[in-house]
Amino acid sequence: MTQREVLAAAISYALQGAALVTSACLDQPTPCAEWDVRMLLVHLATSMAAIEEALGSGQLTGPGPDEWSGPGDPVELLRDRAAGLLVTTFLSDMGSIEIAGIPVPAEVIRGTGALETAVHGWDIYTACGHHRPVPNGVARPLLAMLSQLIPARDGLFAGPVAAPPCASPGDRLIAALGRSPVDTEAPGFRNEVTGE
Numbered sequence: 001m002t003q004r005e006v007l008a009a010a011i012s013y014a015l016q017g018a019a020l021v022t023s024a025c026l027d028q029p030t031p032c033a034e035w036d037v038r039m040l041l042v043h044l045a046t047s048m049a050a051i052e053e054a055l056g057s058g059q060l061t062g063p064g065p066d067e068w069s070g071p072g073d074p075v076e077l078l079r080d081r082a083a084g085l086l087v088t089t090f091l092s093d094m095g096s097i098e099i100a101g102i103p104v105p106a107e108v109i110r111g112t113g114a115l116e117t118a119v120h121g122w123d124i125y126t127a128c129g130h131h132r133p134v135p136n137g138v139a140r141p142l143l144a145m146l147s148q149l150i151p152a153r154d155g156l157f158a159g160p161v162a163a164p165p166c167a168s169p170g171d172r173l174i175a176a177l178g179r180s181p182v183d184t185e186a187p188g189f190r191n192e193v194t195g196e
Contacts, residue, residue, distance in 0.1 A: 001137055001141060003107045003110040003111055003114070003141075004089050004090060004110060006110070006111070006114045006137070006138055006141050006142065007085075007089050007110045007111075007113050007114040007117070008086060008089060008090075009114075009135060009137055009138045010113075010114040010115075010117040010118040010121065010134075010138050011048075011082050011085065011086055011117055013117075013118060013121045013132075013134065013135055013138060014044065014078075014082070014117045014118070014120065014121030014124065015078070015079065015082055015121075016121075016132075017121045017122075017124040017125040017128070017130070017132065018041065018075050018078050018079070018121075018124055019075075020124075020125065020128045020130055021037060021041070021075050021124065021128055022128075025037050025127065025128045026038040026074070028127045028128065029127065030123045030124070030126070030127040031122075031123045031126055031127070031179050032120075032123055036127075037124065037127050037128065038074050040120060040123055040124060040127070041074035041075060041077065041078050041124070042074050042077065043120070044078060044081075044116070044117065044120045044121075044124075045074070045077045045078045045080075045081040045082075046081075047113070047116050047117075047120075048078075048081040048082055048084070048085045048113070048117065049081050049084070049085075051085055051109060051110075051112070051113035051116075052081070052084050052085040052088045052089075054097045054109050055085075055088045055089060055092040055094060055097070055106065055109065055110070056088045056092060058094050058096075058097055058098060059097065059098045059099075060097050060098070060099045060104075060109065085113065089110065089113075092106070094106045097109045108145075108148055108149070111141075111142065111145045111148065111149050112149050114138065114141075114142060115142050115145075115149050115177075118134045118138050118139070118142060118173070119134070119173070119174060119177050119179070121134070122134055122170070122174050122179065123179070126179075133168050133170035133171060134169070134170030134173055134174065135170065136168065136169045136170065138170075139168070139169035139170040139172070139173040140169045142173055143169060143172060143173055143176070146173075146176060159178055160175060160176045160177070160178060161175050161178060161179070161180055162175065163175035163176075163181055164181065167181055
C-alpha cells in the first residue's frame with residue numbers, strides 16, 4: 001500500500017469506530033488519560049484538519065487548540081474533517097511539507113496522519129466497548145515507520161507497553177504507543193472482526 005492508501009484505510013477504520021458512538025458514549029473515558037470520547041473525537045478532527053492543511057498548502061502550522069466545543073455532533077465534525085483530508089490526500093502532489101522552515105517528506109506527514117488516526121480510532125472502539133484491532137494493512141507499514149513518526153509525536157502518546165509475543169500487528173502498534181492490547185483470553189471476549 002502507498003502512504004496515501006494507508007492514510008485512507010486508517011480514516012475508514014476510525015470512521016467505522018465513530019459510527020458506533022452513541023450519545024451515551026460521549027462522556028465515556030478513553031485510553032487517553034483525562035479525555036472522554038467527545039474530546040477525543042474533536043481532537044482527532046482537529047488533527048485531520050491540520051494534516052489536510054499541510055498537504056494542501058505545503059506548510060504545517062498546527063494543530064492548534066482543539067477547534068470545537070459547540071453543541072453540535074462531534075461525530076459529524078469528524079466525518080467532515082475526514083472527508084476533506086481524504087480528498088486532499090489524493091489530490092495533493094506535494095513532495096515535502098515545511099515545518100518551522102524545515103522540509104519534511106510528505107510521506108512522513110501522511111504517515112503521521114495515519115498513525116494518529118489509526119491509534120485514536122482504536123481508542124474510540126475501546127472506549128465504546130468494542131474490540132476491533134487496527135487492520136494489518138494499516139498497522140504493518142506504520143510499525144515499519146515508527147522510528148520516523150514517533151519523534152514528531154513525542155509527549156503526545158504514552159510510553160510503550162509490552163505486547164504478547166503472538167500479538168497482531170495492530171496490537172503491537174497500539175502497545176508501542178502506550179495502550180494495553182485487549183486480553184483476548186478474558187471471559188466474554190468477542191472479536192468484532194472474526195465474531196469469535
